[in-house]
Amino acid sequence: MCFSATASFGASAVLLTIGIIAIKKSTTKPQYLLSCIPLLFCVQQFAEGIVWLSASHPGIHFLKQPAVYAFLIFAQVIWPVIVPLSIGLLEKEPLRKKIYTVISGIGILIALYLSYCLLFYKVSANIECYHIDYILYFPFAPAKYSGILYFIPTVIPPIISSIKSLRLLGLAVLLTYITTKIFYTEYLISVWCYFSAIISILILFIVIDMNRTKATIRL
Numbered sequence: 001m002c003f004s005a006t007a008s009f010g011a012s013a014v015l016l017t018i019g020i021i022a023i024k025k026s027t028t029k030p031q032y033l034l035s036c037i038p039l040l041f042c043v044q045q046f047a048e049g050i051v052w053l054s055a056s057h058p059g060i061h062f063l064k065q066p067a068v069y070a071f072l073i074f075a076q077v078i079w080p081v082i083v084p085l086s087i088g089l090l091e092k093e094p095l096r097k098k099i100y101t102v103i104s105g106i107g108i109l110i111a112l113y114l115s116y117c118l119l120f121y122k123v124s125a126n127i128e129c130y131h132i133d134y135i136l137y138f139p140f141a142p143a144k145y146s147g148i149l150y151f152i153p154t155v156i157p158p159i160i161s162s163i164k165s166l167r168l169l170g171l172a173v174l175l176t177y178i179t180t181k182i183f184y185t186e187y188l189i190s191v192w193c194y195f196s197a198i199i200s201i202l203i204l205f206i207v208i209d210m211n212r213t214k215a216t217i218r219l
Contacts, residue, residue, distance in 0.1 A: 005052035015042035030089035080107035107153030
């Protein structure tokens with residue numbers, strides 16, 4: 001599979017449309033937050049499109065590093081916080097809500113640590129074989145453990161949800177993580193974010209399904 005500026009910008013355009021429709025379909029504050037995820041992915045994929053273009057067009061090369069940081073802020077800081085928060089707010093079962101509170105706490109700690117690393121350590125991006133390799137010069141030992149902990153707030157929340165459609169979304173995210181880890185190990189950050197961005201299109205249908213279910217219950 002090959003990736004490119006066209007793929008990133010194309011995904012960004014689709015996600016913009018999906019996100020706007022999802023927000024219009026939302027009827028509660030938790031749904032609004034969940035519906036913002038495709039829009040956030042839209043911005044992240046647009047940033048990666050700039051990384052692609054700036055690497056091959058000398059005239060805009062000055063945009064590369066800001067775009068790299070923009071992409072990584074989403075990947076390393078925003079997702080560990082927004083994923084458990086947005087899904088946890090939709091949860092109705094008391095025990096699961098407590099679990100989401102713990103996971104959100106882990107996500108915030110990971111986001112703070114990775115924010116520190118982005119601020120004080122070098123990052124770069126190289127294009128290799130039609131993929132982007134984001135190189136993070138973070139301290140090895142802490143980075144290793146933060147990578148393991150990163151999995152908890154970004155993958156686990158939808159899987160343990162009491163909402164069936166969110167569990168299916170979580171399984172799709174988990175499957176793409178495993179696939180990316182096996183076949184695109186060196187490009188994990190870029191490829192998994194792209195796959196997750198595409199999967200976030202399902203959020204529109206999840207919001208519609210939740211509202212349909214509520215309407216049925218009222219009847």
